[in-house]
Amino acid sequence: MIVVTGATGNVGGELVRILTAAGERVRAVSRRPAEVPAGARHWPADLAEPAGLKTALEGADALFLLVAGEEPREVLDLAEAGGVRRVVLLSSQGAGFRPDAYRHPVTFEAAVRASGLEWTILRPGGFHSNSYAWAASIRANRTAAAPFADVGLPTIDPADIAEVAAAVLREPGHAGRTYELTGPAAITPRERAAAIAEALGEPVRFVEQTREEAREEMLRFMPEPVVEGTLAITGDPTAAEQKVGPAVAQILGRPPRAFADWARRNLAAFR
Secondary structure: OOOEEOOOOOHHHHHHHHHHOOOOOEEEEEEEOOOOOOOOEEOOOOOOOOHHHHHHHOOEEEEEEEEOOOHHHHHHHHHHHHHEEEEEEEEOOOHHOOOOOOOOHHHHHHHHHOOOEEEEEEEEEEHHHHHHHHHHHHHHHHHHEOOOOOOOEEEEHHHHHHHHHHHHHHHHOOOOOEEEEOOOOOOOHHHHHHHHHHHHHOEEEEOOOOHHHHHHHHHHOOOHHHHHHHHHHHOOOOOHHOOOOHHHHHHHHHOOOOOHHHHHHHHHHHH
C-alpha cells in the first residue's frame, strides 16, 4: 500500500495514475474530494493537521510526502507507527541551492533524514506547468507576461517527476539519495510562450514584466522569502541552477520531456 499526499496536484494526480496502472494499491490523500482510478481510494486529510493522516497511514508500506503544513516530524512519526518503511519527499531545488530562501523544504528534508525511515528526496526545479499562470491571458487576448524574458532554466514536466517518484517508491536502490530533477534543456520565458503559440497555431504576444511588477503579482499568492528566492533564481540563476541534471534519464531510461511536448499535451488550457 502506498500513500500519496497531494493526490490532486500536477505531480500527485499523475503519480496515483501511474501507481494504480502498475497494480499498486494507493491511498490518495487530498483536502478536496477527488475522482481516483480503480485501485486507489481517496482519503480526505490535510497535511496542516497531521493527526488526520493517522488512519490513512495505517498498514501502508510507503509514503509520497509533499512539503506542506508545519509538522513534518509528526507526519513521519505517524507513518512509522503505521508501518511505513519508505518515504519519498517532493522537495525543491531551492533547498540545495538557496536554503536561506527555501527554509520550509530544508526543514522537511532534515526531518526526513532524521526519521529512521528509508528515505529519498526529489528536488525538481521549475515546473513546465508553471506556465498555467498564462492560461487566462492567453485564452483572453493571446498574451503572456513574465520577467527576465531571455533567462533560461531547465524546467521539468510534472509527469516526469511523477514517473521518477513511482520508480523510487517501487524499486530498490534509491535509499539515502537526493535527486536533482530537471528538464532536457534550459528554456526562457519568451521561448515557452513561443512553444505554446506553435502548439496553438496562433501568435502569442510576449510582454516582459519588470522585476517589481512580477514581485507584486507573486506576493498575492506566495510568501515574501519564496518570492525573493524565485525572482533571484529566474533573474540571476547560478550555473548549477541552469545545469541539466542526469537523474531523470538515469532513473527512467529515457530523456526528460521537453516543454513543447508538455504544451501540446495541455493545449486545452490555453485555447
